[in-house]
Amino acid sequence: MPLADLLTGYDLKTKAGQRRARQLVRQHKPHVLVLAFPCTKWCAMQNLNPDQQKVSDMQDEERVLLEVVERLDKLQLSLGGHVLIENPVNSMALKEGPLMRLREKLYEFTGDQCPFGLRGPRGGLHRKPTRYLSDIKELEDALSVKCDGRHEHEPVLGSGASEESGHYPWQMAAAIVKAAEKHFQKSEWTADVRVQTATGP
Numbered sequence: 001m002p003l004a005d006l007l008t009g010y011d012l013k014t015k016a017g018q019r020r021a022r023q024l025v026r027q028h029k030p031h032v033l034v035l036a037f038p039c040t041k042w043c044a045m046q047n048l049n050p051d052q053q054k055v056s057d058m059q060d061e062e063r064v065l066l067e068v069v070e071r072l073d074k075l076q077l078s079l080g081g082h083v084l085i086e087n088p089v090n091s092m093a094l095k096e097g098p099l100m101r102l103r104e105k106l107y108e109f110t111g112d113q114c115p116f117g118l119r120g121p122r123g124g125l126h127r128k129p130t131r132y133l134s135d136i137k138e139l140e141d142a143l144s145v146k147c148d149g150r151h152e153h154e155p156v157l158g159s160g161a162s163e164e165s166g167h168y169p170w171q172m173a174a175a176i177v178k179a180a181e182k183h184f185q186k187s188e189w190t191a192d193v194r195v196q197t198a199t200g201p
Contacts, residue, residue, distance in 0.1 A: 035072055084133075123154075125154060
């Protein structure tokens with residue numbers, strides 16, 4: 001399934017973009033749908049902004065994306081698929097209605113991204129503590145990895161660091177794929193056992 005974001009022509013703040021995204025999910029029926037939304041307006045650093053009205057206005061503009069995440073989660077699960085949702089561990093978006101409802105029904109777990117090799121523009125490792133939501137236990141097992149404290153971390157502030165930290169390192173992407181494949185194989189095996197049990201030898 002192709003990526004659906006602004007760079008690929010999907011403006012998910014618009015009805016047309018949301019409709020195209022739903023069509024994409026229905027067409028490709030991915031085993032796991034990864035849902036991530038911009039975190040800048042929801043980061044804890046916004047609490048330090050002296051213009052809290054401006055922060056509130058920015059977050060109002062971003063709330064539609066949280067609703068899109070909730071609706072795509074519902075669609076994906078209704079099609080028999082699974083989801084992985086992520087945002088920084090202290091994201092204020094996690095206290096919003098759509099995310100609160102998702103947190104009530106999905107596994108919730110945390111992990112750091114430096115063990116997967118996430119690096120900033122200056123080459124240093126980013127810790128980036130991340131909170132994940134998923135209905136797949138294998139993804140929790142794969143991504144609940146914490147920093148071992150044996151290295152320095154490059155700050156995720158300024159100089160393009162925030163943008164760099166928004167991309168998954170290939171080791172993390174590989175871990176997600178491997179966990180999804182493990183779950184898929186287990187599901188296929190379970191389904192096969194059920195069929196054999198129902199039909200007999």
